[in-house]
Amino acid sequence: MGTAFTIQRSTRTSRVTAIVALLLVAVLFAAPWWAGRANVRLLGEILSFVALASLWNLLAGYAGLASVGQQAYVGFGGYALFALAMFLGVHPLVAIAAAGLVGALVAIPIAPLLFRLQGAYFAIGTWVLAEVFRLSFAQVAALGGGSGTSLPVGIVAGIAADRALREMLLYWSALAIAVAAVAFVVLLLRSRAGLALTAIRDSEIASESLGIDIWRTKLLVYVSVAGLTSMTGAFIFLQKLRISPDAAFSVNDWTAYVIFIAVIGGIGTIEGPVVGTILFFLLRETLADLGTTYLILLGAVAIFVMLRAPKGLWGLVVQHTGITLVPVRRRVVFPKNS
């Protein structure tokens, strides 16, 4: 009919970003050759937080599911990896992926329960869920009960013969998880489901009236985020080689820091969690020696950013420059003469 048009989904900035991102991944891939052992390990940790923050941001910033209980899946993934490796003899690297799958499966029956709760009640519900997980895993004697367990040496040695190669493999899995998590968020938001999700974020009642299945869209996000979070958790505890209920289901480590990252970076943007993670680790690496003062400073930074830049640092950049690095927009272009 009538009007000629094309839909543009990328901009020059976004094409440059794609190239820069690829280069960055290549540089990160080569990290074992240019960074020291301790730094590679740190990079692995940073990458795992990029994944956790991007996933939490998708959940809370886009789907409106403000969970404070994602440690449930971090811990579950960790325990799943230990169980799969120790009892079923699954290769630990394979177990990372398998833990993700199991985490997603577990989330399917949990989601309908949590979705009955709205707003603050939902948040509390997720936290309660994480506590239930923590208490349950503390009962499993085969996994060390309340005091936890270490991954047997034989299994660790089974990852790769020498330590250097083992650490490289571990680091690359972290890189793969971070890339997968960010790519998943970008691809989801660009898809039909992403269109629905953004609409739901802006108005649930209008979305419902325009034929969007809100419940199913949120389920899709909750379950896939649970799976990827479990994978990240599996990696985290494979790197630590030791797991205990308190460490695995720590609300501080896996949710408070992650929310801090997403908030200072910019909730509801793809770039925000990445920016936030970098800032968080800069703060941590320079201030961590200060002990308690470090946490107070962290809190002060969070409050300052929330007051002065409620959309986070990346939100500030967008507001002043209009730049978006990752194209989720659809631009209609009409020919000049129409």
Next chain:
Amino acid sequence: MTLILAAEDLSKRYGAQQVTDRVSLTLDRGEALGIIGPNGAGKTTLFNLIAGTAWADAGRIVFDGIDVTGLPARRRCHLGIARSFQIPHPFVGMTTYENVLVGATFGRGASERDSEERAVEVLDLTGLKRKANTLARDLTLLERKRLELARALASGPSLLLLDEIAGGLTEPECVELIAAIGEVRRAGVSIIWIEHVVHALLAVVDRIAVIDFGRKIAEGEPRAVMGSPQVAEVYMGIDGEAAHG
């Protein structure tokens, strides 16, 4: 089967207030019905019941031969009921085009290219083409009202519920809107239109119903209804008998 909508004895109560009181409505395929009534009379609630954003306490809604009383709003949308909101609910973080694309994509569940074409077509019809790439949060109130209409149309409805879409428009804008709605009608879409701007209604509708205190108090040919004692009483506070006596 010429009826597109048959609502029977719809009732809805919020707390102590009976907002909809045994209202029955029918609409023929291709017909346009206007609804008038004072503020707070329960007109929007009636739309909520028909569109499925609120559940009726009692009564039955048959749309296109299907009993939709128990269906959620999104299923009714898939079947062909679309509505605009009195207070616009734009997706503020999306562009105008993307807003309309949501309707085209999820309402009819068409292929991607079909949805895109439908969205652009609707932007053209509603005069929003120039604003296609503008974020909805940057639209004026009038543009937001147009966007309400555009989004609803994009979902490919056979019944369109318009809730005070002409309110706040200038005269030339109103003329444009009437033309656009006229075009929608000619495409075979049935319309129920709640409106205070009566002359806009009269230019489009075949029939008018009057709602007051949740009840339908009059219905019929527009001029006859507008001249009836009931309308005089509701709008002017004049006793019907006295006005005609």
